[in-house]
Amino acid sequence: MLYSNSQILNFFQKPDEIVQYAKSLDYYKDPKGKWPGERSKCLSEINYNFFNITCRKILSSVFPMDFYDISFKAHIHFQVIHPEQSGSPGWIHQDIYSDFSSIIYLSHHENCGTNFFTAKNELLKFSGEEGRCPSDTYNKIKEDYYVNNKPFDKKYSQALEKNNSNFIKTGGFNSIYNSLITFDGHTDHNANLDKHFNSNEPRITLISFFTNMVSKGRTLKYPGSELDLI
Secondary structure (H helix, E strand, C coil), X not given: CCCCCEEECCCCCCHHHHHHHHHCCCCECCCCCCCCCEECCCHHHHCHHHHHXXXXXXXXXXXXXXXXXXXXXXXXXXXXXXXXXXXXXXCCECCCCCCEEEEEECCCCCCCCEEEEEECCHHHCCCCCCCCCCHHHHHHHHHHHHHHCCCCCHHHHHHHHHHHCCEEEEEEECCCXXXXXXXXXXXXXXXXXXXXXXXXXXXXXXXXXXXXXEECCCCCCCHHHHHCCC
């Protein structure tokens, strides 16, 4: 792992305005059922200025000495999940195509944050190749329920339980309003959407996936790789 987990409070100066903006957007389900709820289009497509400022601010929390000189690729979306869409708890997974990921919590839910895990053994780790991981079988069931809006029943719950039983919890962050968390995209994680997620309001987050970070001025240093040098 190159990136460590962190949480920073009070990310936006005027978070309520960001929430109002998020509520004005259109949202879409994933046609393949990869994730719950709905997401906006990538903000680079609908508000590039906001996209760029937010990316730079997130990068500054990870690379405080280099963020102005970094070229990067990023996908940033608002995501809304209603209680009936959660199928709680969340599925443990990785953001396998993301170098590091971030989440900004934009709804006033307590204990609806993000948990982190590690696989119980090497054979259970996600490979990124379809059909190469034991969890792929369970994910196919999940995707069928998400795509077809099936009510969550015993079959779904059993698949979720079998998927999540392959991992050991290592920690997590609470869903503090207007806080930012960052973590390595290859960290096993899930949304904490269980008994605490019972309000009529959706869980609103701003999620980001970063890749291809290159500094124009010097070689970037990562917490994980620097640790190995000592």
